[in-house]
Amino acid sequence: MSQSSNAGSEQSAVTSAIDAFRRGDPVCVHDAADREGETDLIYPAAAVTPSAVSRLRNDAGGLICVALGHDVAERFGLPFLQDVLDHPVADDHDLSYDERSSFSLPVNHRDTDTGITDNDRALTIRELAAAATAPEETDFESTFRSPGHVNVLRGAPNRLADRRGHTELGLALAQAAERSPAVVVCEMLDDDTGEALAPADAATYAEAHGIPFVEGRQLIERFV
Incomplete structure (x- = not known):
């Protein structure tokens, strides 16, 4: 394949991912071999149903x-979990792939029961997306409770310009697709090896299910 053909194919992959997100469909995103080396199945949060x-x-x-945009997390006063854990395990969060974890508080919507069922988690996820769409109209404390069963992640202030994890890759897709700054990310794992699913196997899964597969590098080249 020529260099121009390869570039066109990569742009087509990104366009397909944006189009899928615009429709509310999932995308498979591999971050990088020298980062986590994982593929995440990513949805726009507003489109998540119990079947999703x-x-x-x-x-x-x-x-x-659920990854929320930085400004939304700030508006809701959502901290980095590491900053509020009063326990020695939080003192030295040494990561091989990044400077810090994006984890914030785990939450449930207040209308859920246990919070763990597919119905409950789908409700919490969709309501997080609704809150992210209109944060100034949301009383976060009266809408959600913590601890809960949906882990919230905080996006970096300048998204991919600051950090290049699945949190920011997903939020960049959401922005390009003009969706709420709230995306669901979930690592794809291999039942046989117990490790992350190999990118080639994730791409095979994506093709079999009509889901766009895109490399983090391709998104970074498009959006940064």
């Missing part, structure tokens, strides 16, 4: 999280 949560549990298998 079931797919995330069964087909991906990692931790189901």
Whole structure:
């Protein structure tokens, strides 16, 4: 394949991912071999249904999280979890792939029961997306409670210009697709090896299910 053809194919992959997000469909995103080396199944949070949560549990298998844009997290006063944990385990959060974790508080919507069912988690996720769309109209404390079963992640202030994790990759897709700054990310795991699903296997899954597969590098080149 010529260099120009390869560039066109990569741009097509990014365009397909943006179009899918605009429709409310999922995308598979591999961050980088020298970062986490993981592929996440990513949805725009507003489009998540109980069946989507079931797919995330069964087909991906990692931790189901909602990444919120930095300004939204600031508006809601959501801290980095590491900053508020009063325990020695939080003193030295040494990561091999980044300077700090994006984790904030785990929450449930107040209309949920246990919070862990597909129905409950889908409700919490969609309500987080609604809150992110109109943060000035949301009383976060009366709408959500913590601890809960949906992990919230805080996006970096300048998204991919600051940090290049799945949190920021997903939020960049949401912005390009003109969706709420709230995305669901979940790592794809390998049932046989117990490790992250290999990118080639994630791409095969994506193709079989009509889901765009895109490399983090391609998104970074498009958006930064």
